[in-house]
Amino acid sequence: xxxxxxxxxxxxxxxxxxxxxxxxxxxxxxxxxxxxxxxxxxxxxxxxxxxxxxxxxxxxxxxxxxxxxxxxxxxxxxxxxxxxxxxxxxxxxxxxxxxxxxxxxxxxxxxxxxxxxxxxxxxxxxxxxxxxxxxxxxxxxxxxxxxxxxxxxxxxxxxxxxxxxxxxxxxxxxxxxxxxxxxxxxxxxxxxxxxxxxxxxxxxxxxxxxxxxxxxxxxxxxxxxxxxxxxxxxxxxxxxxxxxxxxxxxxxxxxxxxxxxxxxx
Numbered sequence: 639x640x641x642x643x644x645x646x647x648x649x650x651x652x653x654x655x656x657x658x659x660x661x662x663x664x665x666x667x668x669x670x671x672x673x674x675x676x677x678x679x680x681x682x683x684x685x686x687x688x689x690x691x692x693x694x695x696x697x698x699x700x701x702x703x704x705x706x707x708x709x710x711x712x713x714x715x716x717x718x719x720x721x722x723x724x725x726x727x728x729x730x731x732x733x734x735x736x737x738x739x740x741x742x743x744x745x746x747x748x749x750x751x752x753x754x755x756x757x758x759x760x761x762x763x764x765x766x767x768x769x770x771x772x773x774x775x776x777x778x779x780x781x782x783x784x785x786x787x788x789x790x791x792x793x794x795x796x797x798x799x800x801x802x803x804x805x806x807x808x809x810x811x812x813x814x815x816x817x818x819x820x821x822x823x824x825x826x827x828x829x830x831x832x833x834x835x836x837x838x839x840x841x842x843x844x845x846x847x848x849x850x851x852x853x854x855x856x857x858x859x860x861x862x863x864x865x866x867x868x869x870x871x872x873x874x875x876x877x878x879x880x881x882x883x884x885x886x887x888x889x890x891x892x893x894x895x896x897x898x899x900x901x902x903x
Contacts, residue, residue: 639704640664646745650737652730657742658698659750660714661685662707680711686902687713687746687753688760689738689782691767691774694721694791694808701887702762702894710902712760713752717742721809723791723817724763724770725829732816738770739778756783756846760901764788764890765858768850769831772865775846776834786849786897788890792861794830797821831865835872848876849900851893853883 640661648655665681690702698718707714722734746753753759761782763771768790775785796806797814800821804811815821818829828834838845848869852862859880866878877900883889 639708644749648737648741650731650733650741655718655737656698657718658700658714658716660700660702660704660707660716662704662711662713665708678709678711680709680902683711684758685711685713685752686758686760687715688762689742689753690714690716691719691724691738691761691763691770692716693763693765693767694723696767701764701890702898706894706898710898712902713750715742715746715753719767719770721766721813721817723766724774725817727816728819729816734770735774735777739774739781743778743781753781756781758783760784760786762786762788762894762897763790765885766791769793772848772850773829773831773834775848776831776838777828779838779843779846782846784847784849784901786893786901787851788893788897789852789856789858789885790850790862790865791858792831792865793858794818794824794832795861795864798825832868835869835874839872839874845874847901848874849879849897850876851879851881851897853885853889854880855882855884856889857885 642659645656698716719734724734726733726735761771761775768787771785772787775782797818798821800811800814802811818824819827852859869876
């Protein structure tokens with residue numbers, strides 16, 4: 639298993655950025671006792687790629703078990719989206735959506751020859767990253783073939799109610815305005831995944847295969863249920879799961895173990 643740290647200049651973010659990469663390209667062919675390891679059918683196909691998105695206050699750190707990457711033969715690309723909600727913010731140097739959906743994909747393709755088609759390119763995120771996985775896959779349906787959205791921070795309707803001078807326990811009005819744009823118009827903007835769904839339908843484009851989950855004790859459960867109902871009303875195929883759990887890594891590990899085989903198997 640190769641673990642890489644790559645640093646390059648991003649035009650979208652106007653600075654040098656670093657991302658992590660995991661490559662299962664050195665799988666042993668025999669055990670310590672000399673016996674040959676049984677062949678893995680997934681090793682005979684081209685390597686797929688998973689873009690992995692962190693949550694609010696997180697950074698570029700791998701939370702997918704490496705043994706799953708080995709078993710299903712996929713690389714993991716882990717960018718740092720800071721606290722930008724994986725959206726194109728309103729100020730210069732905060733184009734995180736374009737960075738992910740265009741610039742980083744292009745760099746990985748050019749440098750490593752990976753993620754060349756949407757059939758080989760998937761995205762997964764938790765919390766803020768779950769929002770990012772959903773939003774980015776809908777914004778770039780020709781790039782990402784599948785998206786797994788864990789306990790997604792689908793807060794666009796709450797952002798729409800923010801007013802100057804107000805804040806919530808997470809952040810202030812200015813933060814949400816920077817990430818999502820003007821709260822007064824956010825529900826009609828492309829920062830809203832619902833707008834992207836309707837746009838794809840109007841254009842007759844194929845949707846990425848969507849996987850969603852949320853814990854029943856999670857503070858974001860109603861937000862995820864609302865998105866599930868919206869997708870059902872719009873007749874967008876998707877997998878939606880609920881089970882006991884809160885907003886923590888225990889729940890997310892459970893669904894990484896469930897969704898990876900469904901996505902890569």
